[in-house]
Amino acid sequence: MASEPIRLSRSTTREGREKAIFEAARSVFAEFGFKGATTAEIAKRAEIPKANLHYYFPTKEALYRAVTEDVLTAWLEAASSFDESADPQEAIAAYIGAKMDMARADPIGSRIWASEILRGAPVIGDFLETTLLDWIKSRETIIRRWIKAGKLVPMEPRYFFYMIWATTQHYADFEGQMVALNGGKPLSNAQFEKAKAQVIETLLRGVLPAET
Amino acid sequence: MASEPIRLSRSTTREGREKAIFEAARSVFAEFGFKGATTAEIAKRAEIPKANLHYYFPTKEALYRAVTEDVLTAWLEAASSFDESADPQEAIAAYIGAKMDMARADPIGSRIWASEILRGAPVIGDFLETTLLDWIKSRETIIRRWIKAGKLVPMEPRYFFYMIWATTQHYADFEGQMVALNGGKPLSNAQFEKAKAQVIETLLRGVLPAET
């Protein structure tokens, strides 16, 4: 009755192992931060010996960088959903929605970002000062154009983006707090969709001119 | 020319030492989280030998608990600024303002809170499930009353509070990101006041009924 040992190709196992280590690392870094994370704990969650982990990722820092770069990629994808061609209401709603969905789908990524910022952004600092700065500058231009056209209330675009980032990030980073306030249960899909709709509605009402 | 050694009373030095350790611990916990923080680093920032630290706080956890309880106290103080007797506009504006000021005055406290939530709130979990839950329930009642009276737009009060918490927390936790986007300089007082005003304005517009 003993089943034959399953044979896996080299490349398949390599991919699988790397992915397992990667996911384990994400969860550990999100929970404990870079300094608090240990390669032993990551190896344990990946269900491999620690020495094997160091075969795929030579150092803890290399692993952390890989994880972090992945988070940046996801961030850029969500950023692209802010569409200049659309009217403000559509563009802003789509962007908030995309950010909320991202926080829901990948809270761990958000937490890694948060903990990286908390420790002074030694790894993504460069990204913040270049790519992110460029992104927000170009979006500020769009928002200002809309304000001038009377399509949005006068305001400082940057602080508006901070509100969006803050709120969407919150749904990932403070999930633990929300769970505690929700009777120990995570937000259901229905609850989350309602929250998302309300966030969009409130922020839109907050920046759209009163209807005439 | 050698000045006499300054003599300090026992209780004075004790207070001073404890406070120095406490402040050093706050900054280290905020930066590295509980697990990433080391007593050696705390002692270094407090400018005392590590053994002396353990004389005042027997364990790292005891020190962390002391720091955390202090954060909770500050939180409760800000919470009390939400005044039931006032009209919604006043009450909400005052609460957001108080929260923003708190994030500005004590960003480290906010970061300790954030990193405690990130690791699953093992220490303040109890507080979340009791005091914080009670607080938000009672405030939800107030908000709902205002909604019924037509003073606020229909909404789920809880998600509104999440937006407030998210935004105010963001100004503390993501200060690093804001600095990077602000040409390497922290927000000036003027910038911060403008941001605060805009947050209040946007959120109020978001939940107040359109003027008739």
Added chain:
DNA sequence: AGAAGAATTGACCGATTGGTCAAACTTATC
């Protein structure tokens, strides 16, 4: 089947971790 390379792993390394301890020192009390 056998050689060659890739992957796995237990044992191990020096450095750092949280914490202890006894000896020395300082302040308060009589």
Added chain:
DNA sequence: GATAAGTTTGACCAATCGGTCAATTCTTCT
């Protein structure tokens, strides 16, 4: 000024840290 109590500190400890290494096992290719 002597005794007691409170405080400070370097030396030290076992446990854990990130990382290494050589021996072994597995996969692929001829």
